[in-house]
Amino acid sequence: KQEVTQIPAALSVPEGENLVLNCSFTDSAIYNLQWFRQDPGKGLTSLLLIQSSQREQTSGRLNASLDKSSGRSTLYIAASQPGDSATYLCASRGSYIPTFGRGTSLIVHP
C-alpha cells in the first residue's frame, strides 16, 4: 500500500527565504503527483500537477519536481511571503484513489 510522507511537519521562516518542502512516497508506480495548499478552515487548492512522464512543473514562484525512481517530490517556493503561510499537502496517484501526505504547515513571518 502506498505511503506518502511529508517532512518537516511544520516550518517557520522569515520573509524572503527560498524554501523546499519534501514529499516522499514508497511505491514509484504512480501516474501523477499533485501539490495542494490549504488555508485554515478551507478546502484544498491545487497548486501544481506533475504527470509521471514529467520532471517538473512551474507556476510563478512555485516549482515542483518529481523523481519517481527515488520516490521523491519537492515543492520549491522562491522569495517566500507572509501570504504563503498555509499547509501544503502532496498526493500521489497510483490508481483512481490518491494517497495524501499529512502536510507541512508553513509560517512565513515578516
Next chain:
Amino acid sequence: DVKVTQSSRYLVKRTGEKVFLECVQDMDHENMFWYRQDPGLGLRLIYFSYDVKMKEKGDIPEGYSVSREKKERFSLILESASTNQTSMYLCASSGDTEYSPLHFGNGTRLTVT
C-alpha cells in the same frame, strides 16, 4: 475552471439526527470522493464513486452512506450523527483517468452536539 461546490460551509447538528452533505461538480467528472479531515490524522477517504449509482467504500465508511443519482452530485449521509463525526468534510472530483487532477470543494465544518 472546475468548480466543486459543497452546499454548506458550517453545519451544527444534534446527536441522532440524519445529516446530508451535498457536493456538486460542474465538469462532468466521473470520479467523486468524500474525505474527512481531523487534526493529526490527515485526510481519510470515506467513500468514492466512479460513476452514477456506483460507489466503493474507502478507509472509514462506518456510520456513513452515499448517494449518486446524477453524475454531477455526490451526497454523503450520516444516518444517525454522533459526536465523533464532528469534523471537516471535503468533497473532491476528477476525470475518468488516473492522470486527471483532483479538484476540491471548500469543505463543510460539521459539529455534532
